Each structure stands twice: as C-alpha cells, then as structure tokens.
Amino acid sequence: MSVARLNGKDRLAGDAKKYCVARTKEPFDLMFTVLSTSNKCAAADLVSANTGRSIYGVVYDIPDFLLSRDTAKQGNRRSLDAIEGEGTNYFRTTIDLITNDGAAISAVTYLVRKRKSGLKTSLEYVNHILIGLKEHNIPDEYRQYVRSKIVENNSELENALLADTHEE
DSSP: OOHHHHTSTTTTTTOOEEEEEEEESSOEEEEEEEEETTTTEEEEEEEEOTTOBOOEEEEEEOOGGGTSHHHHHHTTOOOHHHHHTBTTTEEEEEEEEEETTSOEEEEEEEEESSOOSSOOOOHHHHHHHHHHHHHTTOOHHHHHHHHHHHHHHOGGGHHHHGGGSSOO
16 A cells, blocks of 8 residues: 555555555455565455455556566566565455545455455554555544454454554
C-alpha cells in the first residue's frame, strides 16, 4: 500500500501511479500465511471467507511491460510478478473491487499459493501496510481491523502499534 515502497529503486522505480483506493467486492480475511524470504517474516494474504469483510487496497496503474518477468527483463527492470513472488509464494489473479466513488472495477492482485499456519509477521513489514493505510486515508475502522489482525498474528507487536491507534 505504501507508494514509496512500491516505487523504490529496488521495485518499480517510480513507474507505479496511484489510480484509486478500492475495497474488495467479496468478503475476505486479512491473514499472514506465507513466509516471505525477502521480508524474513510472514507476509499478508487475502483469504476468501463468508464471514470476512471487504479489504481495502490501493489500485496502481503499472506499465504492462513491468507486470511479468519476461517483459520487464527486456528492459533490465524488476517486474511486479518478481516483487510479489508470483509462481513461488503467490499466484496472480484478477479481483473485483469497488472504488470509493462506488464504481465496480477489476484489478490484478496476488494470492498465496500454499498457506501455512504458525508464521509470524514483523514490525518492519507491517509498518509498510500501516503507512500505506494512513497515506491513503483509509477509514480508521479498517485500520483498527488491520491492527487487530497483526496482533492476532504476532501479539509481541501490540505495544509497538499503539502509537498509531487512532486518526491524528
């Protein structure tokens, strides 16, 4: 969700442009079910759940050539598939979303291929999520939900997250 992280030199180098904020049409749970070797912790996943909720995210406009490894490699660039671990930890799919204006759109996202339990996320990793939530003015109620999912996954992070509990 963090523009700065996605557009970092080691990622999309400024080519990802924010299109809009949106939420999933179908209900999901936010969980941390996959080990990210680059982040050295459990990474986020959307898990389809009838008792879940809409999950907020940021939709970016990314040049087509930066989506797959093959086309990005031709320009000596890193692809979104490589950044997200497509083919190893995640698979690329399309998801239905509702924008803040109420429009229905579809966007590419990545879902975990093989979920694992018992993995813990890290403060450094979740801070990228929390910064993005704040940066894009995601509703406080949803930010609280994300914090609760982080603490549910790794209770050791609870005190570190208290500083950003409410809107400032």
